[in-house]
Amino acid sequence: MSELRSILATDCGSTTTKAILIEKQGGEYRLVVRGEAPTTVEAPFDDVTVGVVNAVREVEELAGKKILDSDGKIMTPLRADGSGVDAYLSTSSAGGGLQMTVAGVVKTMSAESAERAALGAGAIIIDVIAVDDGRKDFEKVKRIRELRPDMILISGGTDGGTVKHLVEIAEMIVSADPKPRLGGNMPLPVIYAGNKDARDAVREILGDRVDLRIVDNLRPSLDRENLDPAREAIHELFLQHVMQQAPGYSKLSSWVSSGIMSTPNAVGKMVQTVAQEKGINVLAVDIGGATTDVFSVFNGVYNRTVSANLGMSYSICNVLAEAGTANIRRWAPFEVDEASVRNSLRNKMVRPTTIPQTMRDLRIEQAVAREALRLAFEHHKTLARSLKGVQTVRTIGEILDQKETGETLVDMMALDMIVGSGGVLSHAPRRAEAAYMMLDAYQPEGVTLLAVDSIFMMPQLGVLSTVHPQAAAQVFERDCLIKLGSTVAPVGRMKPGEVACTVTIDNETHAVRFGEIKVVPLAVGETREAIIKPAGRLDVGAGRGRELKTRVEGGVVGVIIDCRGRPLVLPEDNQTRIEKLREWHTALGLASE
Amino acid sequence: MGTAYTPGLTVSPGTTIRKTRRLPLKGQVTVNIGDHVTADTVVARTEIPGVIQTVRVAEILGLEPAEAISALKVQQGDKVESGQLLAETRSFFGLIRTECKSPIAGTVELISNTTGHVGIRLPSTPVEVTAYIDGTVADIISEEGVVVETYGALVQGIFGVGGERTGTLVVPAESADTQITEEHIKNDHAGAVIVGGTGITLGALRKAASIGAQGVVVGAITDTDLIAYLGHDIGVAITGQEDIPTTLILTEGFGSIRMAQRTFDLLKSLEGRKVSINGATQIRAGVIRPEVIAPLEKIPDTAAKPSKGQLLEVGSNIRIIREPYFGMLGTVTKLPPEPVEIESGAVVRILEAELLDGTVVRVPRANVEIIEG
Numbered sequence: 001m002s003e004l005r006s007i008l009a010t011d012c013g014s015t016t017t018k019a020i021l022i023e024k025q026g027g028e029y030r031l032v033v034r035g036e037a038p039t040t041v042e043a044p045f046d047d048v049t050v051g052v053v054n055a056v057r058e059v060e061e062l063a064g065k066k067i068l069d070s071d072g073k074i075m076t077p078l079r080a081d082g083s084g085v086d087a088y089l090s091t092s093s094a095g096g097g098l099q100m101t102v103a104g105v106v107k108t109m110s111a112e113s114a115e116r117a118a119l120g121a122g123a124i125i126i127d128v129i130a131v132d133d134g135r136k137d138f139e140k141v142k143r144i145r146e147l148r149p150d151m152i153l154i155s156g157g158t159d160g161g162t163v164k165h166l167v168e169i170a171e172m173i174v175s176a177d178p179k180p181r182l183g184g185n186m187p188l189p190v191i192y193a194g195n196k197d198a199r200d201a202v203r204e205i206l207g208d209r210v211d212l213r214i215v216d217n218l219r220p221s222l223d224r225e226n227l228d229p230a231r232e233a234i235h236e237l238f239l240q241h242v243m244q245q246a247p248g249y250s251k252l253s254s255w256v257s258s259g260i261m262s263t264p265n266a267v268g269k270m271v272q273t274v275a276q277e278k279g280i281n282v283l284a285v286d287i288g289g290a291t292t293d294v295f296s297v298f299n300g301v302y303n304r305t306v307s308a309n310l311g312m313s314y315s316i317c318n319v320l321a322e323a324g325t326a327n328i329r330r331w332a333p334f335e336v337d338e339a340s341v342r343n344s345l346r347n348k349m350v351r352p353t354t355i356p357q358t359m360r361d362l363r364i365e366q367a368v369a370r371e372a373l374r375l376a377f378e379h380h381k382t383l384a385r386s387l388k389g390v391q392t393v394r395t396i397g398e399i400l401d402q403k404e405t406g407e408t409l410v411d412m413m414a415l416d417m418i419v420g421s422g423g424v425l426s427h428a429p430r431r432a433e434a435a436y437m438m439l440d441a442y443q444p445e446g447v448t449l450l451a452v453d454s455i456f457m458m459p460q461l462g463v464l465s466t467v468h469p470q471a472a473a474q475v476f477e478r479d480c481l482i483k484l485g486s487t488v489a490p491v492g493r494m495k496p497g498e499v500a501c502t503v504t505i506d507n508e509t510h511a512v513r514f515g516e517i518k519v520v521p522l523a524v525g526e527t528r529e530a531i532i533k534p535a536g537r538l539d540v541g542a543g544r545g546r547e548l549k550t551r552v553e554g555g556v557v558g559v560i561i562d563c564r565g566r567p568l569v570l571p572e573d574n575q576t577r578i579e580k581l582r583e584w585h586t587a588l589g590l591a592s593e
Numbered sequence: 594m595g596t597a598y599t600p601g602l603t604v605s606p607g608t609t610i611r612k613t614r615r616l617p618l619k620g621q622v623t624v625n626i627g628d629h630v631t632a633d634t635v636v637a638r639t640e641i642p643g644v645i646q647t648v649r650v651a652e653i654l655g656l657e658p659a660e661a662i663s664a665l666k667v668q669q670g671d672k673v674e675s676g677q678l679l680a681e682t683r684s685f686f687g688l689i690r691t692e693c694k695s696p697i698a699g700t701v702e703l704i705s706n707t708t709g710h711v712g713i714r715l716p717s718t719p720v721e722v723t724a725y726i727d728g729t730v731a732d733i734i735s736e737e738g739v740v741v742e743t744y745g746a747l748v749q750g751i752f753g754v755g756g757e758r759t760g761t762l763v764v765p766a767e768s769a770d771t772q773i774t775e776e777h778i779k780n781d782h783a784g785a786v787i788v789g790g791t792g793i794t795l796g797a798l799r800k801a802a803s804i805g806a807q808g809v810v811v812g813a814i815t816d817t818d819l820i821a822y823l824g825h826d827i828g829v830a831i832t833g834q835e836d837i838p839t840t841l842i843l844t845e846g847f848g849s850i851r852m853a854q855r856t857f858d859l860l861k862s863l864e865g866r867k868v869s870i871n872g873a874t875q876i877r878a879g880v881i882r883p884e885v886i887a888p889l890e891k892i893p894d895t896a897a898k899p900s901k902g903q904l905l906e907v908g909s910n911i912r913i914i915r916e917p918y919f920g921m922l923g924t925v926t927k928l929p930p931e932p933v934e935i936e937s938g939a940v941v942r943i944l945e946a947e948l949l950d951g952t953v954v955r956v957p958r959a960n961v962e963i964i965e966g
Contacts, residue, residue, distance in 0.1 A: 138715075141644045167707040168647075174703065175645035175712055201707050290829075309829055314876055318828030339848075342816040344916065346847035349830050350752045352876055354915040354960045355939065361916050362937040429938030 004468055006078045008059070008067060008085040009460035010052050011263055012039055012092040012252075017048075019055035020460050021063055021085070022475055029471040031479035034455060035059035040248075047248035048092070049255070074255050087467065090256050091459040092249070093263035098122060098238050099181060101149040103129040103172075105156030105165040109387075110194070113219045114155035116383065117193070117227040119304045121234035122265030123151075124291075129172075131156075131165045137172060144176035150242045152178075152188065152210075153230060154202070157195030159220045166198040170205040177209070186245065187211040189237040193218040193230040213237065225387060238262055258467050264293055266462030268304050270472065271295040271419075273465045275302075277473055280416035283442070285373060286456070287422035289313035289352055292376035296384055298409045303384035307376040312424050313352030316368060320345050323371035330570055331367035331440065333581035333592035334360065360593045362429070366437055369424040373441035381408040412445040412566075413491065413541055419481065421453035431556045432519075432588045435484040439560070443568050445491045446541035447532070449553050450484040450560075483524055485555030490538035491566040500538055500563035504531040505552065512563045515580070517587040520561065522554030530559075557588070602749040602844075602882060602962070604856050610747055610886055611731060614722045615738035617641065622733055630724035632759045632869050636739045637722045643715025646697055650680050651709025653693040658709030665711070671701045679711060725757050726869045727888040745888040746863055748844070748856055750810070753872030753883025754823060754832045755840030760786040760807030762887065764864045769857035772849075773797045773811060782806050786868050786885070788860045791851050798822050801839050808840040808870045810860065810885055812852035819847075833873025833881075840872040842883040850920045853912070853964070863887045905963060911946055915960040922964070923948040 007022040007029075017039045021032040035058025040051035053072050060067050066083035069075050075084030100123040104111025107130035115128055126147045129140050144152075152173060156166050173190065180188045190210040192202050199214050206212050213236075215229040239259050243249040253260060261269070267286065275282045275297035284295040290311040295304045309318040320328065325338045341364060348354060348365075356362040385408045420426070420438050428434040434452050444450075457480040465472035490501050493514075500514040505528045512518045514535075522528060530552040536545040552559050564584070571577040582592045620639020624630060651661035664680040667673060673695045680693045695713060703712030724730075728743030765777040766789045773789035778800045787801055789811035795818040801809050802822075820826050823835060844856050868887045875881040905911075909925045923946035932940045933955070941957045948954060 137647045138644045145644070164708050167705060168710070171647070171703055171705055171708070171710065171712060175647075175714075177642075205705075315829050317826075317830070321826040321828045339815065339817070343846075343848035346752075346816050347914070347919070350846060350874075350876060351914050351962075355941065355957050356937045357915060357957055357960060358917050358936050359938075362939075427939070429940075 004086045004471065006085040007087045007089065007464060007468070007471065008056065008074060009089040009464055010055060010091075011266075011456075011459040012041075012048050012051065012090065013263065014093055015039055017051040017055045018456070018460070019052070019059045020457060021059050021067075022464070022471060024471075028478070029474040031457070031475050033059055033062040034457075035062060041246060045247075047251070048246065049248045049251050052090070052252065076257065087257040088255055089258055089460065089463045089467065090252060091261045091263045091266040091463050092243070092246075098234075098242055098262050099124050099126050099147075099150045100153060100234070101125070101127045101129065101144060101147060101151075102153045103155070103169045105131050105162065105169075105194075107133050109222070110156040110219050112383070113225050113227065113387075114153050114193070114230070116225070116303065117155075117218050117230040118153050118234060119306060119383070120227060120268060120302060121231040121238075122262035122268065122304075123234060124306055124308055129169070131168060137175075141172055141176045144173065144178050148179060148181040150181050150189070151234065151237055152190045153234065154190065154192045155194045155218050155230070157198060157217075158222060159196045159217050161195050161197075163195060163198040163201055166194050167201050167205065170202045174205060174209060180241070180245070186241065189213070189241050191215060191230060191233045191237065193233070211237075211241070223387060235259075235261070235265065258463065261459075261463045261466070263459045264304060264306065266459040267293065268295050268302060268462065269465050270458045270462035270476065272297055272302050273462075273469055273472060274417075274476065275300070277469075278416075281411070281414050282417050282419065283410075283415055284419040284458070285376065285421065285425075286458075287312060287369065287372060287376070287420075287424055289423070290315050292372055292422070294376050294380040296380065296410060298384070298411060298414065301384075301409055303380070303409065305376070305380040305383050307372075307379050310372045310376050312365070312369060312372065312422075313348060316345050316352075317349045319368050319372045319375065322375055327371050328364075328367050330577065331370050331581070332363055333578055333585055334363070335574075335578070336360075336364065359591060363593060365424065366428070366433060369437050370441045373437065377442060381410045384409045412443065412448075413539075415444060415448050417449045417451060418442060418444060419451045419453055419458075421456045421458065425452050426454060426456060430590060431482065431484055432590055435487070435557045435560060436584070436588050436590065439487060439489075439562055440568065443566055444487055444489055445566050446539075447486055447488055447530075447548070447550050447552060449486050450555070450557075451481045452484065453480055454482045455480075483553060483555035484557040485522060485559050486552035487560040487562055488530070488532055488540065488552065489562040489564075489566060490534045490540050492538040492544070493565040493569070494535055494537050499535060500565075501532060501534040501540065501561070503559070503561050505529075505559065510561060512561045514563050514565060516563050517584050518561045518563075519557065519588060520559040522552070522559050524555055526554035527551050528554075560588070602751060603747055604749070604853070604859060604964075605747045606859055606862070607744065607889060608747050609742065609744055610726065610728075611740050611742045612724075612726055612728075613734070613738065613740050614725060615734065616722055617720065619736040620720070622736065622739060624730050624739060626730050626733055628730045629728075630730060630741060631727045632723065632725055632867075634724045635721045636724050636730070636741070637737070639720050640717035641720055642717050643699060645702055645712040645714045646699070647703075648679060648693065648695065648711045648713060649709070650693050650711050654680060654682050654691050656682065656709065658705070658707060661709035662704060662706055665704065667701050667711070669701055669704055672699070673701060673713060674698050725871075726886050727867070743886070743888040745886055746859060748810075748859060748885040750842040750844045750883040750885070751846055752830065752832075752874050753840065753842040754819070754827075754835045754874075755808070755837050755872040756833050756835075757869065757871045757873075758786075758807040758840050759867060759869045760784050762786050762788060762860065762863050762866050762868045762885075764788040764861050766790040766857075769812070769854050770851045773809075775800050778804065778806070780804055786810065786870055788857075788864075789852070790857060792849055794818070795821055798839070798841065802837070806839050808842065808872075810842045810844065810870070812845040813843055813848055813850040814841070815849070816847050830874055830876040832875075833871065835872075840870055842870060842872055842885065845920065846914075853922075855964070860885070905944070905958065905961075910964045911944075911961040912964055913946070913954075913956055913960060914962050915956075918948070918954055918956060921948050923954070926953065
């Protein structure tokens with residue numbers, strides 16, 4: 001595919017269809033223009049391609065080139081007169097995305113592995129059923145029926161292990177006789193990825209009642225997960241069933257040069273590509289109006305979670321319900337009473353398209369964002385973990401460290417980069433606000449690069465990475481990512497006012513006291529050697545009190561030295577807390593209200 | 594994008610209203626096109642198949658699955674009563690009898706040789722759909738439901754809880770800024786839909802529920818009072834299924850917000866009429882707003898003024914729906930095309946509006962709704 005000169009990619013979101021045009025310029029792939037239009041999967045259009053064509057027309061106008069033919073179809077390949085494109089790719093999350101129910105035998109083992117497989121394939125999990133989940137059989141049957149998933153994934157039993165429980169799960173699905181959400185007359189796609197010895201029994205029960213696919217066991221033994229075959233089957237069925245039933249998708253499928261990917265699946269691919277190409281650990285988040293997706297790659301292990309009810313508009317009151325008013329108010333750098341916070345968030349819920357006009361209103365919304373990001377990340381940490389139930393030989397050191405199986409893979413000290421996207425981060429009026437929200441919500445440790453996805457291009461770049469990884473990586477680096485700068489954050493706590501660490505960059509030493517933030521300007525694209533010396537009790541990655549020599553990267557904010565301590569603890573006294581928050585706002589060049 | 598504002602909610606003294614009444618599963622339509630129906634007329638019915646309850650026969654009898662199957666006294670397709678013997682075994686020279694009885698009445702649908710389980714399907718549950726509004730059957734959706742049409746007044750709210758109900762409209766509120774208190778609620782409001790002004794106290798809402806009022810329509814409510822009334826918090830705005838005795842509809846929002854005068858005047862003019870109300874709200878994916886529908890006997894000679902549609906233009910009457918001017922009414926005086934930096938620092942498209950007191954303000958276009966009729 002190295003001959004690609006011009007690439008068009010669209011992402012059909014639930015409300016907006018976004019198109020980008022990428023072209024090879026002087027040996028390098030760059031974003032040329034971007035267009036958007038409302039998504040048209042609902043009445044009166046009922047055809048996703050209408051929105052695609054509208055978004056592409058905007059691209060045509062902005063780029064001054066013809067891409068659509070007289071029938072409104074995308075022209076491929078690129079013509080001699082410069083019209084058309086070499087490849088057209090698309091992702092989609094319209095029509096509610098891919099909604100799945102997963103089932104397993106043991107909730108914390110096979111069911112959790114199945115959950116990881118489905119989430120990694122870009123699905124929204126609407127229920128996790130396990131033989132031991134505490135619900136009665138009829139309750140589970142009722143639930144399957146009510147939810148009408150697009151697809152069910154069955155897992156459980158190590159190869160050669162129990163058959164009985166898998167037969168029970170299959171019987172439960174027969175009892176429910178679920179109809180897929182889209183396309184009522186089609187049989188429901190069911191993927192079986194459990195004990196291979198139970199395949200025949202499962203086939204006998206489910207065979208002619210559903211569209212059954214059998215793939216390799218996703219947990220062949222207790223200490224091994226094999227998620228890829230199940231993920232591939234999910235992707236394939238997503239294309240064959242869900243996409244074919246959604247309005248206009250069969251037409252769209254005939255236009256694309258490579259299969260349509262679900263949006264989160266594509267974002268995940270991009271995050272994995274970046275982690276792999278750079279050999280780094282990455283955390284990425286997409287905070288939307290209704291849901292928050294979190295992606296991570298730690299030591300090559302990819303995980304994705306979706307917090308379906310944490311978001312900044314439709315789901316804003318769910319953030320309020322889960323976090324509580326006190327947790328939201330604690331981030332406000334001024335006095336604000338509980339009733340007004342509650343009522344104003346409710347009003348945002350019922351009028352989700354409104355935006356903050358005043359600085360106070362903006363600060364409240366950003367306070368909510370911190371809690372939504374924090375809660376979604378907590379959720380991610382519980383699912384992105386090593387396998388439970390594994391018997392391991394542990395060293396004395398591990399026993400002393402109280403390391404157990406099933407612990408989270410998320411290691412903030414080992415994390416190299418955080419990428420934020422979604423309106424509240426990408427469109428924050430000032431970039432330092434996005435950095436500040438991520439610092440508070442994620443509390444990165446040691447040295448971590450902060451960045452935002454400027455216009456949420458990661459889905460299109462993710463699908464592009466499957467056909468042309470180099471083009472995807474170049475556009476990601478040059479046009480998608482806005483680097484905010486490295487952050488240096490010592491772990492531990494000490495007496496406020498004493499020097500927590502010194503950071504020497506370009507022969508200039510910056511001493512920062514505990515409880516303070518300091519920004520050292522360093523432009524985008526600049527990297528410097530930094531010598532970081534933490535105080536005796538603090539650690540920046542080399543051990544307590546140990547000096548770290550590393551490279552720091554500049555950005556639109558600069559290098560942020562965050563000596564507020566980890567874990568970050570806000571002062572309990574209200575007045576002191578407000579004073580501190582105001583001080584930190586000032587340090588980042590932000591007004592408090 | 595062109596739609597940088599929130600379309601207004603309908604407040605109409607007279608309009609044609611069509612309601613689709615659909616079964617959850619295919620079934621039988623019980624009315625014909627042209628039939629006159631009242632809100633409680635059943636227009637379609639069906640039966641939802643019961644769920645299967647698994648009886649773990651092998652475990653109960655302490656047998657291997659194959660042995661349990663041979664001990665069965667029932668076959669696939671048999672109807673069984675609650676307590677009926679499903680299987681039995683005899684041991685110790687036939688002296689000790691172990692029985693497995695059906696815990697429910699239903700039909701034997703599954704017998705598993707692998708697990709030794711028997712699945713019994715519960716009887717079907719009948720489901721009926723009513724017309725919800727007084728009107729005429731305008732269309733039939735084969736085996737699924739009907740479309741009922743009526744002419745009447747329609748008031749859409751911004752948020753509601755509780756499902757479909759009918760009652761007589763009463764307006765104990767003196768004006769659009771009256772807060773309904775317990776004193777306003779009388780025992781003869783049983784079965785009524787009570788209209789207030791600015792809001793309602795928690796005590797009054799509970800009293801309305803206890804005397805059997807069908808619904809309450811007010812401008813706003815304090816968030817904590819709503820939670821106290823429901824007994825639980827609401828995370829996502831998908832409502833209508835709450836198990837509450839009285840449906841609540843808010844026309845403006847949360848906190849203390851005066852009901853729009855036009856809405857109050859229209860509801861006041863409908864006092865004594867039978868209304869159908871529904872609190873169901875869904876903000877996401879196909880917006881559903883709560884509503885008050887008052888069917889009127891005949892189409893008045895003067896038809897309702899045609900709506901100006903969703904177009905925001907100089908002269909449009911608007912309501913501001915976000916701080917710092919939340920709830921204020923005004924008229925659009927300017928629509929500058931270029932994005933402008935607002936106080937928060939965001940650069941967005943704005944409008945200028947003259948408020949009722951003559952003040953001219955600048956607000957993001959996203960923060961206004963058009964008042965339409």
